[in-house]
Each structure stands twice: as C-alpha cells, then as structure tokens.
Amino acid sequence: MKALRFLQTVDRRVIYVLLMLSVTAPFFLSIRLPMMVSPATQAFYNAIDALQPGDFVLFSSDWEAGTRGENGPQTEAALTHLMRKKCRFAIISFQPQGPKLAQDIAERLGKEYDSVEGRDWINWGYKVDAKNYLKGFVRDIPGVVKTNNKTEPLEKFPVMRGIKTASDIKLLVSITPSNVYQTYIQFVAGPLKVPMVVAPTSVMVPEVFNYLDSKQILGMMPGLPGAGEYEGLLKTNTKVTRFANSASFAHVLIIFLIVMGNIAMVMERRQSARSGGQA
Amino acid sequence: MFTPKIGGAWYGYIVGSLLAGIVLLVVLMQLPQRARKYVLWTVTFLGGLFYALEFFLPTHEMLIEGNKADGNFLSPFVVPMTNVLPVISAFAVGLGVINLFQMHTKRVLKWNLDSINSVAFFVAMIAMTVGHLMAKSPHPSPFATSLYKVLFEGALQSLDATMFSIIAFYITSAAYRAFRIRSLEATLLLATAIIVMLGQITLGQLLTHALPEYLHVEVVRNWILTKVNAPATRAISVGLGIGSLAVGLRIWLGLERGSYFDN
Numbered sequence: 001m002k003a004l005r006f007l008q009t010v011d012r013r014v015i016y017v018l019l020m021l022s023v024t025a026p027f028f029l030s031i032r033l034p035m036m037v038s039p040a041t042q043a044f045y046n047a048i049d050a051l052q053p054g055d056f057v058l059f060s061s062d063w064e065a066g067t068r069g070e071n072g073p074q075t076e077a078a079l080t081h082l083m084r085k086k087c088r089f090a091i092i093s094f095q096p097q098g099p100k101l102a103q104d105i106a107e108r109l110g111k112e113y114d115s116v117e118g119r120d121w122i123n124w125g126y127k128v129d130a131k132n133y134l135k136g137f138v139r140d141i142p143g144v145v146k147t148n149n150k151t152e153p154l155e156k157f158p159v160m161r162g163i164k165t166a167s168d169i170k171l172l173v174s175i176t177p178s179n180v181y182q183t184y185i186q187f188v189a190g191p192l193k194v195p196m197v198v199a200p201t202s203v204m205v206p207e208v209f210n211y212l213d214s215k216q217i218l219g220m221m222p223g224l225p226g227a228g229e230y231e232g233l234l235k236t237n238t239k240v241t242r243f244a245n246s247a248s249f250a251h252v253l254i255i256f257l258i259v260m261g262n263i264a265m266v267m268e269r270r271q272s273a274r275s276g277g278q279a
Numbered sequence: 280m281f282t283p284k285i286g287g288a289w290y291g292y293i294v295g296s297l298l299a300g301i302v303l304l305v306v307l308m309q310l311p312q313r314a315r316k317y318v319l320w321t322v323t324f325l326g327g328l329f330y331a332l333e334f335f336l337p338t339h340e341m342l343i344e345g346n347k348a349d350g351n352f353l354s355p356f357v358v359p360m361t362n363v364l365p366v367i368s369a370f371a372v373g374l375g376v377i378n379l380f381q382m383h384t385k386r387v388l389k390w391n392l393d394s395i396n397s398v399a400f401f402v403a404m405i406a407m408t409v410g411h412l413m414a415k416s417p418h419p420s421p422f423a424t425s426l427y428k429v430l431f432e433g434a435l436q437s438l439d440a441t442m443f444s445i446i447a448f449y450i451t452s453a454a455y456r457a458f459r460i461r462s463l464e465a466t467l468l469l470a471t472a473i474i475v476m477l478g479q480i481t482l483g484q485l486l487t488h489a490l491p492e493y494l495h496v497e498v499v500r501n502w503i504l505t506k507v508n509a510p511a512t513r514a515i516s517v518g519l520g521i522g523s524l525a526v527g528l529r530i531w532l533g534l535e536r537g538s539y540f541d542n
Contacts, residue, residue: 010455012452015448015451015452015455016448016451016452019447019448019451023447033481033482033485034481034485035481036481036484036488036497038497038501039501064439065435065436065437065439065440065443066439066440066442066443067443068436068440069440069444097435097436097439100431101436127365128365128368128369129364129365129368132360132361132364132365133361133365135330135357135360135361136357136358136359136360136361136362137361139343139344139346139348139354139357139358140343140344140345140346140358143344143358143362144358144361144362164345164346165346165348202479205479205504206475206504206508206512207512209504209505209508209509210509210512210513210516213505213509222479223479225479225480225481228481244480244481245481247480248480248481248482248483249482250447250451251476251477251479251480251482251483252480252482252483253451254450254451254454254455254476255473255476255477257451257454257455258454258455258458258469258472258473259473261455261456261458261459262458262459262460262469265459265460266460
C-alpha cells in the first residue's frame with residue numbers, strides 16, 4: 001500500500017531530475033532513431049521544392065530565444081532548402097529578436113551555400129503592428145519596407161529587383177510560436193492567393209492543423225520533430241536529430257509517469273475496496 | 280505621399296515630430312475629461328471608418344503607388360496610413376518606458392529590500408539601450424560589438440531560453456499529478472493525450488510500425504487532430520471571431536467602457 005501511494009506522489013524534485021536526465025542523455029549517446037516523415041512536413045518540403053531558382057520568398061521569422069529549441073532548427077532547415085534551391089528571400093519579423101536570430105542562421109548557412117546578403121537575400125528587420133503593416137505592405141512593398149535592417153535603401157540591393165507588391169512573392173514561410181501566421185493568412189495568403197507554409201512550435205500544432213486541413217496553408221513543419229523530419233528529407237546531418245531524440249525521451253518520460261501514477265491509483269483503489277474501504 | 284528625408288532635414292523632422300507629439304499629448308492631458316473623451320472617440324471612429332469604407336466600397340482597377348491594383352478613392356491612403364501608425368505605436372512604447380521609469384524611481388527612492396529589483400531594471404535597460412546604440416552606430420568599435428554580443432546573445436537570449444525551458448519541468452510535474460482516470464471524461468482526455476504525444480515522437484511511431492497502417496499511432500493522431508480537434512477549435516475560433524467583432528464595434532462606436540472612454 002505504501003509503495004502504491006509513493007508511486008502516486010513522487011516528489012517533484014525527483015521528476016525534475018528524471019526530466020533533466022532524459023533531455024540531456026541523447027546528447028551523449030549516439031542513437032539514430034528512424035525518422036518517419038509526416039504528410040504535413042512532406043507538403044512543406046514539396047512547396048519549397050517546387051520553387052524555381054530566383055523565385056522570391058517572404059521568410060517571416062517571428063520567434064525569440066525562448067523557443068529557439070524548436071524554431072531555430074526549423075529556420076535552419078527551411079533556409080537550407082531555400083539556399084539550395086537558389087531562391088531569393090527576405091527575412092521579416094514582428095518580434096524584436098526575430099531578425100537577429102534569423103540573420104545569424106542565414107549568414108552561417110550562406111557561407112556554405114554561396115548565398116550572399118543583398119544579392120540573394122535581405123533582412124527587412126523588426127516591424128510593429130502586423131495587421132496594419134501587412135495591409136499596406138501587400139500593395140507597395142518598397143514603399144512600406146523602405147530600408148533593410150541597417151537602414152540602407154532597398155533599391156540598392158539586387159535581391160529586390162522586380163519586387164513591387166505581395167503578388168510578386170512566390171511563397172510565404174512563417175516560423176512562429178504565436179498566431180502571427182493567422183494575420184498572414186488574413187492579409188496576404190488569403191486575399192492575394194500567395195502560397196504559404198507554417199512552422200509552428202509543437203504546442204501549436206493542433207491549432208495549425210485547422211488551416212492545413214482547410215488548405216489555407218500548403219504545409220506545416222510541426223515543431224522539433226518536424227525539423228528532424230525535414231533534415232531527413234534534406235539529407236543533412238546536424239544536431240537536430242539529437243534534439244528530436246531529447247524531445248522523444250522527454251515525451252516517453254511524461255507518458256511513463258502518467259501511466260505509472262494511474263496504475264498505482266487503480267491498484268490502490270482495488271486493494272482498498274478489498275480491505276473494506278480502509279485506505 | 281511621404282518621401283524619405285536625408286541629412287539635416289531628417290533630424291529636423293524627427294525633432295519637429297517629437298515636439299508636435301509632446302505638445303499634442305500635453306494639450307490632450309489639459310483638456311477636461313469630457314472633451315478628451317470626445318476627441319478620442321472622434322479619432323477612433325474616423326480611423327475605423329476609413330478602414331471599413333476602404334474595405335466595403337466598390338473597387339475598380341487603378342494605379343496605387345505606381346502599381347496596378349483594384350481599389351477605390353480611399354485605397355491610395357492605405358500605404359501612408361501604414362507608415363504613420365507605427366509612429367503612434369512608438370509613442371505608446373515611449374509612454375510605457377516613462378511609466379516604468381517613474382514607478383521604479385519611486386521604489387528606489389523609498390529604498391527597501393525589493394528596491395534591488397528596480398536597480399536591476401535601470402541597469403538592464405540602460406546597458407541594453409547604450410550597448411545597442413553603440414553597436415549599431417556607422418563605425419562600431421570592437422568593444423561596442425563585444426558588449427552587444429555579451430548583452431544580447433550572452434544574457435538576453437540565454438535568460439529568455441532558460442525562462443521558457445523551466446516550463447517543461449512544471450508541465451511534466453503537473454501532467455503526472457493531473458492526468459488521473461477519475462471519470463470517463465478524464466479517461467478520454469488521457470487516452471487522447473497519450474496517442475497525440477506518441478504520434479508526435481519517433482519512439483511512439485516505432486511502437487506501432489508493425490501494425491496495419493490505419494493503426495499506426497501517427498495516423499490515429501492525424502485523425503484525432505483533423506476529425507475531432509479541428510471542428511472543435513474551429514467552433515471556438517468562430518466564437519472568438521464574433522466576440523472580436525462585437526468588441527471592435529463597441530470600441531469603434533464609443534460604446535466601450537474603460538480608462539480611455541469613461542471615468
């Protein structure tokens with residue numbers, strides 16, 4: 001009876017240690033779990049793969065360091081694919097830290113894939129008030145954006161050649177832990193029929209499924225597992241797989257704890273019933 | 280409508296706009312409560328009316344900012360409005376900063392054990408602002424670049440990530456304690472949560488790999504998300520949309536009660 005009670009009331013500090021171990025262990029173990037690509041991630045991949053070299057992509061990096069564990073690998077995977085496809089892209093963000101975080105990743109990958117800032121991609125920087133901004137943005141991109149994140153006029157950058165309105169955007173990529181993607185659907189993807197893909201954090205996946213199901217977005221890279229799947233499709237070998245293993249182990253721990261607590265509770269109830277209700 | 284200003288004119292416009300904004304705010308604060316209410320209501324109503332008319336009035340092909348587009352007589356003003364409104368947002372941020380400074384100055388002057396947090400606020404805010412301005416100057420020194428790197432990447436990003444990561448520990452502990460099969464509803468919720476969690480991870484997908492495809496955990500998870508979850512969240516979204524519309528109408532028509540429209 002005591003053991004059953006203990007299994008239902010494990011001290012939270014023990015749980016914290018177990019979680020810490022399950023998250024960190026995969027970094028020291030070389031485990032390669034086979035990655036099964038979900039239809040949502042495959043659709044995201046196909047949307048970028050269908051682009052032609054030189055096509056212009058709007059890359060909305062609306063995340064901050066708090067969700068770097070998921071949004072970082074997603075950004076890396078999507079930018080890798082865009083650079084491999086020789087697409088032009090513009091980074092934009094409605095979060096203050098977003099442009100800098102995406103810039104760092106783009107600069108690092110740019111060296112590997114010969115993608116040069118100004119020629120192949122540009123960072124438009126942090127913008128405020130997504131709804132108001134996008135309302136004007138869709139009609140006149142140079143008139144609303146005006147400069148890059150270093151306040152240099154857009155006209156001087158070859159990457160901006162021929163880009164006037166949102167209709168010139170061939171794909172909209174939204175990496176986000178918030179509902180900014182809905183504003184893009186309302187003001188850009190919906191009215192102007194700009195194809196769009198979304199990379200949300202895992203906790204947002206059930207919500208984003210609505211838009212995937214209704215075909216308002218073409219594809220979705222669901223959280224860290226999605227980034228791992230995408231890495232598998234790109235056949236790159238980075239640390240994302242290990243990150244995904246950490247997430248897997250943490251999920252298994254949570255499920256194990258829940259199941260253990262419930263089994264102990266049921267067994268205790270039965271024993272209690274047998275012994276005439278004395279717990 | 281608005282052209283970028285360069286050199287001295289740029290500084291002139293910045294200072295002029297700032298002064299005009301401060302004067303406007305001072306005048307607004309000096310107005311009697313009732314008059315201020317009507318000013319705010321009028322501006323809100325006109326702002327809302329502009330976007331409503333621009334959206335609902337019939338459109339025809341026209342040139343907007345040199346590009347062919349469908350619009351009406353209000354459409355050419357949408358881009359200028361987009362450029363003007365962030366300035367108002369910037370004033371709101373400025374007011375927020377002033378408010379924070381006032382509040383924390385009072386706490387520091389009263390000096391007690393909690394005042395150390397207010398000191399931390401001043402140090403962090405000033406260091407971040409100075410560090411950013413130095414690093415973003417036309418010719419930043421190596422010290423400025425290093426300072427910015429330490430503050431932004433070393434401190435802010437790490438603290439942000441740490442704060443967010445802590446949630447994982449609470450979620451694990453809370454899930455263990457809360458998910459108990461005490462009723463039919465709780466059992467359904469638990470089963471659904473476990474299937475969705477297993478479908479989300481590779482290990483879970485491996486567990487059911489040998490079963491027929493329709494029993495794969497990721498297939499069941501997708502079914503739950505698209506056939507059970509999606510209709511429910513859509514219904515909530517529709518409710519939220521109608522609620523937002525009602526709130527929007529109340530604010531637009533000045534029916535909303537609160538600090539801006541009432542005593």
